[in-house]
Amino acid sequence: MSGALDVNGVAKAYRQYKGEIQRVASWFVPNVYPAKETWVLEDISFSLSPGEAVGIIGQNGAGKSTLLKIITGTTKPTNGSVQVKGKIAAILELGMGFNPDLTGRQNVYHSAGLMGYTSEQIDTVINNIEEFAEIGKYFEDPVRTFSSGMQMRVAFAVATAFRPDILIIDEALSVGDSYFQHKSFDRIREFREQGTSLLFVSHDKGAILALCDRAILLDKGHLLRDGDPEEITDYYNALIAEKANSTIEQVVMGNGGIQTRSGTAEAKVIEVALYNAKGQVAEYVGVGERVELRIKVKVYQSIETLVLGYGIKDRLGQVMHGTNTWHTKQVINKPNVGSEYEFVIAFQANLGVGSYSIQTALVDRDTHLTANYEWLDLALVFNVINIDKVHFAGCMWIESRITIEEYGK
Amino acid sequence: MSWIRELYYYRYFIRTSIVNEFRARFVRSRLGAAWMILNPLAQVVIFAFILSEVLSAKLPGIENKYAYAIYLMAGTVGWSLFAEIFNRCLTVFIDNGNTMKKLAFPKSTLPVIVVGSALVNNLLLLVSVIVIFAMLGHTVSSAILWLPFVMIVTIAFAVGLGLFLGVLNVFIRDIGQIMPIILQIWYWFTPVVYMEAILPKGYGKYIALNPMYPIISAYHNIFVFQKTPNMTGIGVIGCISAGLLLLAVFVYRRASAEMVDVL
Numbered sequence: 001m002s003g004a005l006d007v008n009g010v011a012k013a014y015r016q017y018k019g020e021i022q023r024v025a026s027w028f029v030p031n032v033y034p035a036k037e038t039w040v041l042e043d044i045s046f047s048l049s050p051g052e053a054v055g056i057i058g059q060n061g062a063g064k065s066t067l068l069k070i071i072t073g074t075t076k077p078t079n080g081s082v083q084v085k086g087k088i089a090a091i092l093e094l095g096m097g098f099n100p101d102l103t104g105r106q107n108v109y110h111s112a113g114l115m116g117y118t119s120e121q122i123d124t125v126i127n128n129i130e131e132f133a134e135i136g137k138y139f140e141d142p143v144r145t146f147s148s149g150m151q152m153r154v155a156f157a158v159a160t161a162f163r164p165d166i167l168i169i170d171e172a173l174s175v176g177d178s179y180f181q182h183k184s185f186d187r188i189r190e191f192r193e194q195g196t197s198l199l200f201v202s203h204d205k206g207a208i209l210a211l212c213d214r215a216i217l218l219d220k221g222h223l224l225r226d227g228d229p230e231e232i233t234d235y236y237n238a239l240i241a242e243k244a245n246s247t248i249e250q251v252v253m254g255n256g257g258i259q260t261r262s263g264t265a266e267a268k269v270i271e272v273a274l275y276n277a278k279g280q281v282a283e284y285v286g287v288g289e290r291v292e293l294r295i296k297v298k299v300y301q302s303i304e305t306l307v308l309g310y311g312i313k314d315r316l317g318q319v320m321h322g323t324n325t326w327h328t329k330q331v332i333n334k335p336n337v338g339s340e341y342e343f344v345i346a347f348q349a350n351l352g353v354g355s356y357s358i359q360t361a362l363v364d365r366d367t368h369l370t371a372n373y374e375w376l377d378l379a380l381v382f383n384v385i386n387i388d389k390v391h392f393a394g395c396m397w398i399e400s401r402i403t404i405e406e407y408g409k
Numbered sequence: 410m411s412w413i414r415e416l417y418y419y420r421y422f423i424r425t426s427i428v429n430e431f432r433a434r435f436v437r438s439r440l441g442a443a444w445m446i447l448n449p450l451a452q453v454v455i456f457a458f459i460l461s462e463v464l465s466a467k468l469p470g471i472e473n474k475y476a477y478a479i480y481l482m483a484g485t486v487g488w489s490l491f492a493e494i495f496n497r498c499l500t501v502f503i504d505n506g507n508t509m510k511k512l513a514f515p516k517s518t519l520p521v522i523v524v525g526s527a528l529v530n531n532l533l534l535l536v537s538v539i540v541i542f543a544m545l546g547h548t549v550s551s552a553i554l555w556l557p558f559v560m561i562v563t564i565a566f567a568v569g570l571g572l573f574l575g576v577l578n579v580f581i582r583d584i585g586q587i588m589p590i591i592l593q594i595w596y597w598f599t600p601v602v603y604m605e606a607i608l609p610k611g612y613g614k615y616i617a618l619n620p621m622y623p624i625i626s627a628y629h630n631i632f633v634f635q636k637t638p639n640m641t642g643i644g645v646i647g648c649i650s651a652g653l654l655l656l657a658v659f660v661y662r663r664a665s666a667e668m669v670d671v672l
Contacts, residue, residue, distance in 0.1 A: 014670055015667060021581075023580055024577060024580065024581070069510070069669075073513030074509065074669055075510075075669050075670065076665070076666040090513075097508035097511050102432060106425075106429060106432065109425055110422075110425055110429055111512075113419070113421050113425050113426070114422055114508065114512050114514050116418055116419060116422070118420075118421045119421050142436075
């Protein structure tokens with residue numbers, strides 16, 4: 001393996017000794033051992049090719065931040081090694097250790113110095129940094145007067161002032177306002193085109209799907225999955241609802257997609273089908289066509305309430321539309337064990353041309369976090385084609401009319 | 410020797426850190442940098458005012474009527490160099506913990522920054538003390554040429570001891586609490602405020618065990634008595650300091666893997 005970044009069998013343990021005296025003794029004497037070792041990361045291996053973007057997801061405490069710290073070099077791994085080719089820039093947490101009493105400009109020089117740049121090098125980019133951060137005259141004010149969003153702007157501008165070979169971003173971007181997020185994403189995309197690899201930690205599934213070529217799922221210190229972002233985020237979604245006697249299974253479907261089914265199985269979706277305007281089962285539907293999504297559900301065990309949720313996802317896994325019968329006030333109370341229900345969802349396929357998938361969820365209320373009977377990703381895949389509309393771009397169809405009037409003469 | 414290259418690459422960072430430190434310290438005070446000199450001088454004035462009557466008669470080999478004040482200032486310059494570097498090294502990892510957790514940079518820059526800013530402080534104090542000497546009618550002799558060696562040994566001793574305890578202080582914070590007390594006792598066991606001659610008989614051999622004794626004596630010899638300091642004593646402290654520095658580096662290397670985890 002020889003990528004921009006190679007992580008080989010990295011493990012991290014926090015060591016606790018009976019007392020700190022024992023810890024100090026262990027530096028000098030070989031046979032003093034820690035009383036307790038807590039492994040927060042175990043046997044993590046992956047590599048990153050130049051220009052590749054990898055998202056890291058996982059619940060709090062999964063070890064994401066520790067892993068990033070090891071890769072950036074602020075923490076050392078207990079076992080294993082990290083090989084980096086080229087320069088790393090990291091935005092871990094907020095602020096990069098700005099000094100609150102110094103001005104934005106002084107802090108920029110200080111932080112860039114910490115990254116190993118000389119004054120001459122910083123002089124050449126200081127104007128770009130100031131422009132990119134867009135915080136106006138605050139740039140000359142002490143950092144203690146900055147809002148967290150402003151600190152984030154300056155931190156991002158400094159970290160990306162020079163194109164790094166590997167850019168590491170830990171959640172930080174979610175702090176910024178959406179205008180700055182767009183701007184940051186643009187800069188990240190630009191860097192990637194020039195060969196920068198990206199390592200991105202986020203809870204924001206949309207950002208991972210939009211930016212990353214690959215995703216890695218960490219759970220309790222282990223690398224659980226490494227693969228396509230949509231597959232991994234679906235799996236993660238199933239994982240966060242995992243409870244006692246719940247299962248997760250992923251099935252490779254005919255079209256290469258991976259279907260994720262998870263839950264406690266009190267109720268299950270037994271059939272999903274899409275019907276076109278003529279009442280036929282359809283794989284292709286026209287833009288704007290009236291269609292019906294019919295979902296058959298069977299109840300296997302006694303439950304208090306049954307709510308069906310569904311979502312239409314695009315090819316990148318972003319939800320185009322989704323709702324559930326909790327919001328539409330059609331909750332089924334105390335469904336009979338053994339009975340089947342058919343939900344018919346009629347809608348107009350006002351979607352852009354492309355491939356879409358349906359996800360379904362059987363839950364007890366408005367989220368799948370209290371009870372998750374079944375969650376099914378890629379329950380069905382269908383395609384939208386443009387039959388009778390004018391050519392248009394984008395992911396949705398909006399009925400529009402253009403009028404032109406000529407003035408003059 | 411990779412750390413020398415690291416220090417060279419980070420020379421700019423070291424410089425701005427020292428400058429920023431002064432900026433941050435004085436940015437909201439009116440007298441700004443003057444406080445660096447005013448603080449130790451205030452101490453000298455207090456001691457001189459309170460103790461000169463008691464002690465002035467017992468300073469042989471110097472005619473000036475401000476002899477005691479001169480003696481006090483010379484010792485204070487030496488002690489403050491040691492104390493500032495030692496105190497800052499003791500907490501250097503804790504103070505920079507936030508940065509160490511967020512950015513990867515060579516840690517060897519940290520003691521260099523401490524020494525750099527303490528040295529600037531001390532040189533300013535030194536210059537102002539020499540000016541005051543001149544005002545009191547006391548000139549500086551060629552013995553001052555020995556001063557750089559004495560200062561280097563003082564710095565090495567303060568850094569070696571300070572960093573060793575500084576690493577331990579990350580894990581055992583009691584060290585940071587107890588050291589100011591020990592330093593206070595240590596100060597009074599070193600002839601800075603009083604003259605060696607006033608010590609009761611028999612204490613001489615104990616004071617010879619105090620590593621700060623040869624250093625402060627050297628400051629006295631250079632500035633007060635205008636003669637060559639006892640360089641053998643300084644040499645011994647230099648060797649001890651080299652040993653302490655090696656110990657500090659060894660302990661840092663062993664501890665560095667766990668250090669960021671507990672900061």
